[in-house]
Amino acid sequence: MGMMKHLMVRSRRRSLWMMHFCLGGCNGCSIEIMAALTPMYDLERFGILNTGNPKHTDVLLVGGSVNHRNRRTLKNLIDQIPAPRLIVAVGTCALTGGIFNEAYNIIGGANRVVDVDVYVPGCPPKPEAVIDGILSGLDKFEQ
């Protein structure tokens, strides 16, 4: 039994299917996440695969700040992700609302809607930082 559990933790750490959802931001984080998938950075060597379907997702990368319309969309998406899941907020907007925090349609960072596990600061964070952020969240799967 112990071995099965050990193997499960190992599998979860080695196989992360990710989805990124860009909210009200400038899109810069989104393209850096795309860049992290490509030859220079190659997320797949860590077993991280881009799925784009919440039902297949283990790790959700949220970029951008929450506004009044996408709040519900984000909540719906999270509800469709089967546990255990990891939620990573990428970029300053997703952390606090960033430069747009005072704008009339912005509620704030992603933590206003969901419980974020890892925060990756930067405007936008470099792909290395995104990779580091995802991998540093893996300890959540130990439990």
Place this chain on the structure above:
Amino acid sequence: MNLAKLWVPAAAVIAAPVFGGLIAGIDRKISARLQGRYGPPILQPFYDLYKLFGKDPLAVNRWQPFFAAMYLFGAAASVAWLALGGDLLVLFFLTTFTVGFLVLGASCVPSPFSRAGAGRELLQALVYEPVLILVFAAIFQQTGRWDAAGVWRQGGVLLAQTPLLYLCLFLVLVIKLRKSPFDFSASPHAHQELVRGVLTEYSGPFLAMVELGHWYETALLLMICALFWSSVPGSAILVAATVAGLIFVDNLFPRLTWRWMMARIWLPLPGLALLNLIWLMV
């Protein structure tokens, strides 16, 4: 009935997914290298599968897990049947049923992506099923046997007489394994119009079951390929070459549309197979 004989299919049922998973892992690694990336470890598909079994089971309705299980069962039974040396015609019906369950599972949910994927899966079956039956007919024509065990014992290089048929079978493999340019019903690559089509609504353990079924199907099709050069080293070479060809084709093409497949592939493919068959007969 000799009980000892049952060891062979039992071993095949255990070995086939390992084989199918390894093929998937090698495919991902080589594809990554072709794209200039480092790529995941070869064992990646097994990590993925085991992880999926550990996710929360979220089924859309009661039928979905049932159809996923039936698909897995059908695929495993086909492999067992072939390993048992069973009749090729029965195998043909078994594979048809297997696909049927996949389509049913995809159309029992309300998601339009899944349903559209199911429709396309059916169209694909329409394209490759006639070829499969012609392949079996050609094997019979050449060896005089319907049962796989007999065909294998007969030996010989079937490939020498059936190059066109083998080409058709290769295209069937491209379609069945959802490689570009025919990856429109449930592509493993996310960025496509249907968000994984047939598999959209499956999650966690049910997705793992479908994935496992897919590995059985991979193994089954490659076992059929092996019949074309029935000696151990021969079939090993043939299967390796076929897999390499699949990976290259996958990386050389963009996805085309099902309309293109119906217009350009649907009739020519069985036509080509038939041509080869007629050539065998005269």
Place this chain on the structure above:
Amino acid sequence: MLESTSLVDADRLHSHAGNLKENGWRLVGMTGVAREGGVDLFYHFDRELKMTNLKVETEEDETIPSIGDQFPGAWIHENEIQDQFGIRFDGLDPDYRRLFFLEENVEATPICRGVSARVSKEPGK
């Protein structure tokens, strides 16, 4: 004051826009600027890299004729203005009824300094 801007009445907007269209002008965009008691609406047109503008001075909550029938790309500009300034456009298609960019709980906001922004925000979560 912007260069080459002509002030027109709301009810003559259609004929002016029609004139411009016949002469090969292209609708570039629309800008709303709030002032006390109303909104200044600018229609920007372009032809061979030269620009011309029409300016309509509207009262609060006035209904303006849509120029969507002359310039089919106008709907997106008009819907946005409708969201942000509360002006209605007559004959707008498709009409998002002030829900183009904003949710119901965010009221129309005249986005200009000096005019108070009316936003009711409900808390997140």
Place this chain on the structure above:
Amino acid sequence: MTVSVIPVGPQHPVFLEPFQLKLVVEDEVVSEALPRFGYVHRGLEALVVSKDFRQMTRVAERICGICSAIHGMTYCRAIEKLLGITPPPRAQMLRLVWSELHRMHSHLLWLGLFAEAMGFESLFMQIFRIRETVMDILEQTTGNRVIISVNVIGGVRRDLDAEGADGIRRALKKVAGDLERIRPVLVDDYSVRKRTEEKGILAKERAYELGAVGPVLRASGISQDIRRTGYGAYGELDFEPVVESGGDCQARCKVRYRELFQSMDLIRSGLDRLSDGEIQTKSKEKPEGEILVRSEQPRGEVVYYIRADGSKHLQRLRIRTPTFANMAALMDLLPGLDLADVPLVTLSLDPCIACTER
């Protein structure tokens, strides 16, 4: 006949950003399309209330990450006109160099996503590999990859030394070679042509009537490029807009592919003509007046309207972004398309939702 409603988005792998297309589909043919926006709407034009006109440069850069350099430049140009100052020639030329590098990174990103929308994974990876060269040179010369923040009111923030200029030249040589190598696949390959030719045709007159801008308009055979107005240092350089006549996805792809080479030419001749001198004109004034300024972004013409009353805060800032203008064209193209072509045709207009909604 089966009629179904397929909601593409707000989360869909083909779109990087949330944006919904409700498609009414009859037998996998789209009969009606209704877009839904507002998922990215921030209301940043209203930020002029709380941020002064110098801080707004940083906001303008963050309208959209893909076109940020040119947004920043256009905003600065507008304020400079209101202040009555002109940046020194060296700053003007540096702005051109960085704008064109940014255009290259945007176009390469688009080419990659376009390949991916076709399901051509390996081409996607190759194009992104080429793009990294451009990203590296942006990082080397400005310190950041995406939002390079080089523009300030009155000039640029960073200078380019001879080493940096040589680095850019070397990188361009590499990119040009790599791009030539993917040309047969991108333009001549049978299966790629099968997916892109005669898909989503936008006729010349219709494109003009709908107010389409940028590569979309140029792919439909209309030669329009705001850079031809000669703003900044563009007046000193000689170039012709890239025009194709097909109006389909293939033509839009070709326009952007050829524009990459055009940008490289502009950068090279810009670097050759780089004069010595200051990189910033300082001014202590506050902007006053009303102005309309246009620039050519990777996606087309962007229009800034600014009204200022001589105080620290602007009175009104209005930005008409290129995708905002192209949306009407997209809605005109969708009905009648095959479902499989919807992502490709949508992407061929290079929609930037962050720009559209601001």
